[in-house]
Amino acid sequence: MSNEHPLIQRAHWYSRQDVNLTPDGCKYDDNIGAWTVIASGDLWVETPGREGPQTKKQDIETGEDQKGE
Numbered sequence: 001m002s003n004e005h006p007l008i009q010r011a012h013w014y015s016r017q018d019v020n021l022t023p024d025g026c027k028y029d030d031n032i033g034a035w036t037v038i039a040s041g042d043l044w045v046e047t048p049g050r051e052g053p054q055t056k057k058q059d060i061e062t063g064e065d066q067k068g069e
Helices: 008-012
Strands: 025-029 036-038
Touching: none
Parallel strands: none
Antiparallel strands: 025 036
C-alpha cells in the first residue's frame, strides 16, 4: 500500500517541452523588463501589427471564479 495521496497516485504526468517564446526580431531588456525590437529599440508591445500572446494566459476566464461579476 502506497503512502502517496490518492490524487498524486492518479495524476497524469506530462513531459516538459522547451518552447522558444521570443518574438521574432526581439530581445528582452532586463533594465526595463520588456521585449524590445532589435532593429529600432522600440517596445514590442507598442509595435503596430504585432501578434498577441500565444499562451494560455491570453485566455479569458469564464469559470466559477467569476460568478459574482
